[in-house]
Amino acid sequence: MNTEVLEIFRQAVEDPGKEVREWKEKKGGKVVGFLLTDVPEELIHAAGFFPFGICGGTVRMDQVEAHLQFWSCSYVRNSLALALDGKLDFLDGLVIPHTCDTTRMLMGIWKHVRPLPFMDSFRLPRQVGRPSAKQYVVGELRRIKDRLDDFRGTEITDEELSQSFKLYNSNRNLLRKLFNLHEQNPASISNKDLYTVVKASMVIEREKLNMLLSELVSVLAENAGTPNDKTKIFISGTFLEPLDLLNYIDESGGAIVGDDLKNGFRYIESDVAEAGDPLEALAERQLKRIPSASYDIPENLRRHFLVKTAQQKGVQGVILLHVKYCEPENYDYYDNIQALEKAGIPALRIETEFGDTSLGQLSTRVQAFMEMVGGE
Amino acid sequence: MSEKKTFKTAQLMKEMMKKYYEDGAAAKERGIPVAWVTAVSPVEILYAAGVFPYYPENFGAVAAARKVADKLSVHAESKGYAHDLCGYARCGIGDAYADEHPIGEIVKPEVLFCCNTQCGSLPKWFEVASRFYNAPYFLLDAPLIGNEPEELCTSYYKEQLYEMISLLEKITGNPFDYDRLAEVLHLSNEACRLWNEVLDTAALKPAPFGFFDACFHMAPIVTMRGTQEAVTYYQALKEEVDERIKEGIHAIPNERFKIYFDHIPLWPKLRWFSDLFAAHDSLVAVSQYTHSWSYSFDLNRPIDSLAEQYTEEFVNRYFDYRLQLKMNFFKKYNVDGFVLFSNRSCKPNAFGLYDKRSILSEKTGLPGVVFEADMSDLRFFSESQVLAKLEPFFEQLGSS
Numbered sequence: 001m002n003t004e005v006l007e008i009f010r011q012a013v014e015d016p017g018k019e020v021r022e023w024k025e026k027k028g029g030k031v032v033g034f035l036l037t038d039v040p041e042e043l044i045h046a047a048g049f050f051p052f053g054i055c056g057g058t059v060r061m062d063q064v065e066a067h068l069q070f071w072s073c074s075y076v077r078n079s080l081a082l083a084l085d086g087k088l089d090f091l092d093g094l095v096i097p098h099t100c101d102t103t104r105m106l107m108g109i110w111k112h113v114r115p116l117p118f119m120d121s122f123r124l125p126r127q128v129g130r131p132s133a134k135q136y137v138v139g140e141l142r143r144i145k146d147r148l149d150d151f152r153g154t155e156i157t158d159e160e161l162s163q164s165f166k167l168y169n170s171n172r173n174l175l176r177k178l179f180n181l182h183e184q185n186p187a188s189i190s191n192k193d194l195y196t197v198v199k200a201s202m203v204i205e206r207e208k209l210n211m212l213l214s215e216l217v218s219v220l221a222e223n224a225g226t227p228n229d230k231t232k233i234f235i236s237g238t239f240l241e242p243l244d245l246l247n248y249i250d251e252s253g254g255a256i257v258g259d260d261l262k263n264g265f266r267y268i269e270s271d272v273a274e275a276g277d278p279l280e281a282l283a284e285r286q287l288k289r290i291p292s293a294s295y296d297i298p299e300n301l302r303r304h305f306l307v308k309t310a311q312q313k314g315v316q317g318v319i320l321l322h323v324k325y326c327e328p329e330n331y332d333y334y335d336n337i338q339a340l341e342k343a344g345i346p347a348l349r350i351e352t353e354f355g356d357t358s359l360g361q362l363s364t365r366v367q368a369f370m371e372m373v374g375g376e
Numbered sequence: 377m378s379e380k381k382t383f384k385t386a387q388l389m390k391e392m393m394k395k396y397y398e399d400g401a402a403a404k405e406r407g408i409p410v411a412w413v414t415a416v417s418p419v420e421i422l423y424a425a426g427v428f429p430y431y432p433e434n435f436g437a438v439a440a441a442r443k444v445a446d447k448l449s450v451h452a453e454s455k456g457y458a459h460d461l462c463g464y465a466r467c468g469i470g471d472a473y474a475d476e477h478p479i480g481e482i483v484k485p486e487v488l489f490c491c492n493t494q495c496g497s498l499p500k501w502f503e504v505a506s507r508f509y510n511a512p513y514f515l516l517d518a519p520l521i522g523n524e525p526e527e528l529c530t531s532y533y534k535e536q537l538y539e540m541i542s543l544l545e546k547i548t549g550n551p552f553d554y555d556r557l558a559e560v561l562h563l564s565n566e567a568c569r570l571w572n573e574v575l576d577t578a579a580l581k582p583a584p585f586g587f588f589d590a591c592f593h594m595a596p597i598v599t600m601r602g603t604q605e606a607v608t609y610y611q612a613l614k615e616e617v618d619e620r621i622k623e624g625i626h627a628i629p630n631e632r633f634k635i636y637f638d639h640i641p642l643w644p645k646l647r648w649f650s651d652l653f654a655a656h657d658s659l660v661a662v663s664q665y666t667h668s669w670s671y672s673f674d675l676n677r678p679i680d681s682l683a684e685q686y687t688e689e690f691v692n693r694y695f696d697y698r699l700q701l702k703m704n705f706f707k708k709y710n711v712d713g714f715v716l717f718s719n720r721s722c723k724p725n726a727f728g729l730y731d732k733r734s735i736l737s738e739k740t741g742l743p744g745v746v747f748e749a750d751m752s753d754l755r756f757f758s759e760s761q762v763l764a765k766l767e768p769f770f771e772q773l774g775s776s
């Protein structure tokens with residue numbers, strides 16, 4: 001499937017700064033970058049700023065050596081390297097979600113080497129099962145909102161918040177439709193294109209994104225071909241990167257029908273309630289997200305979620321992606337794989353790195369796994 | 377140094393720690409619940425509730441000091457826990473799966489309390505352990521704070537202390553005893569005060585006591601603050617250090633330089649390091665690490681005070697605060713240089729050190745160096761690489 005609109009998404013991923021530079025030139029607005037993706041983007045958007053997802057990219061890595069140990073994860077190293085190399089020069093601000101020790105410590109370094117007018121952290125709670133958590137998240141969101149108010153010079157209004165919630169919900173709804181189309185009929189859009197669109201959605205202006213997504217969804221829906229006879233795969237991990245990995249799944253007749261990735265379905269799975277207190281609604285969404293390694297959720301334990309979802313969707317195999325040196329993910333791995341094994345669901349673990357282009361080895365492993373679970 | 381006079385209190389500590397571990401092992405039979413807890417946690421609440429607080433980190437440190445960390449770790453690694461995770465966690469998880477226990481078995485928890493001010497490894501490790509031992513896990517969650525304490529974070533923590541207390545009431549079947557808490561806090565204050573008085577003697581020149589001594593004598597302040605035993609111990613240690621001052625017994629034979637060290641020591645190489653520094657007439661006098669236990673609780677507002685002090689610890693602070701803290705220590709102990717240990721196990725303390733080194737040198741004019749290794753795992757230790765960093769540093773010291 002090759003439509004013009006898909007090409008726009010592909011280009012946005014090819015050169016993530018392209019859209020935002022054009023926007024900045026045209027509108028003269030401010031850009032607030034964020035590390036993926038447990039961030040209240042809607043607040044940034046409501047303030048009139050461009051929320052820009054830092055998604056990794058090809059960049060020289062030598063400069064980062066002086067600031068971050070090689071045994072920190074490649075996402076954080078790659079992000080800082082982009083900043084050091086001037087590839088994020090359009091940023092006026094940065095929000096880092098505290099998802100691990102590395103993201104907790106990164107702000108100080110970044111502030112020191114590339115200070116920006118607006119810098120803040122979203123200090124996620126690491127327990128979400130007790131009443132204290134919700135109260136705290138609402139307070140933390142209020143704090144960030146106050147800082148954004150100050151940075152803009154005027155208070156973000158409820159009207160602005162409600163507009164942003166609507167727009168983001170609409171974006172997410174369209175992206176979910178895309179996932180749904182892909183699940184029903186994987187021939188309509190390849191795995192790689194699907195995740196390309198998710199990635200692009202973090203770097204394209206939200207209003208424009210809505211138009212592009214609407215177009216894409218309607219084109220694809222019209223061409224709905226044969227139903228799914230592919231090997232159904234679930235992907236679990238922190239990030240899906242590099243996207244080229246998906247070529248192997250495409251080539252071996254696999255269809256990804258779910259994930260718990262920060263840059264995958266987990267990013268768009270749920271919406272923000274449009275009625276009621278806006279900050280409470282944002283907090284509620286954050287607390288109810290698909291479980292990840294950042295914390296275990298007592299009423300939705302990650303390993304149970306994995307098994308349950310795999311079973312519901314009739315998944316034939318689970319691929320566990322492990323970004324090298326990602327600590328939280330590593331602590332979850334063994335219990336996850338044990339739970340999957342017990343449920344009779346085959347799983348493959350592969351280690352990945354941002355900016356890694358030598359995927360040769362992985363292709364053999366992914367293909368062998370796909371053959372095994374595909375049963376052909 | 378081999379000719380160095382050992383502390384008389386060392387013997388006392390051995391006995392005390394032995395008893396502590398025996399008590400832990402016997403707790404179950406006596407119907408006392410064993411609670412796992414982390415080093416920078418409000419253990420005072422556990423002592424007041426009458427449960428036995430057990431420190432798996434200490435288990436990791438002991439394994440490291442006895443040079444068996446790698447042996448335990450491989451059992452975790454074979455399950456897919458990478459060798460770059462925190463060494464303490466690898467030892468703890470490894471011990472769970474191991475059939476050999478070179479330092480004795482880790483004491484199994486009936487409940488796990490973790491405070492995440494120190495790091496994100498502890499909560500993940502405790503989650504794993506809670507699944508393995510099938511025991512409830514409770515996290516005291518502390519968002520990182522900047523230069524100023526924040527009402528948002530303190531009240532969140534305070535709220536959680538009450539949640540923790542209700543869980544303890546359920547586990548013990550007894551209402552929480554606030555009078556007992558006041559007693560425990562008082563004992564904790566006393567132990568911390570004495571401990572810090574001992575640490576402060578490292579500022580004397582020449583000093584009777586230094587960082588490597590502190591590493592040896594710190595176990596009770598970590599595990600037993602809040603008990604009379606800890607107070608008695610540090611009274612004895614303080615007396616002994618005072619005697620040494622009178623008698624002119626020094627930590628190293630020929631102290632010319634004082635050094636600041638960040639953060640945890642390399643446990644299996646403690647002796648090697650202390651000899652190396654001593655051979656260069658350098659006393660490692662101070663580290664933020666051993667100063668972590670410096671509480672002074674307000675007995676009139678116990679819960680507020682616990683929430684404030686535990687969240688405001690430097691381990692829970694941003695970059696700038698930690699920089700300032702180091703510079704305060706430089707000044708207070710009048711150091712001549714600083715050594716920063718980029719500890720592969722401990723990411724929250726290692727990340728940022730490269731930039732901190734240059735900023736600190738710029739701001740203070742002192743020579744400083746960062747070296748790479750791991751606090752527990754000798755597979756990440758290269759003597760020649762460490763020396764290649766430290767030798768030029770010692771030369772700089774000598775020439776300044």
Ligand code: SF4
Binds near residue numbers: 462464496497640722
């Ligand atoms: S050594 Fe560091 S990572 Fe390990 S438990 Fe201690 S603070 Fe956490």
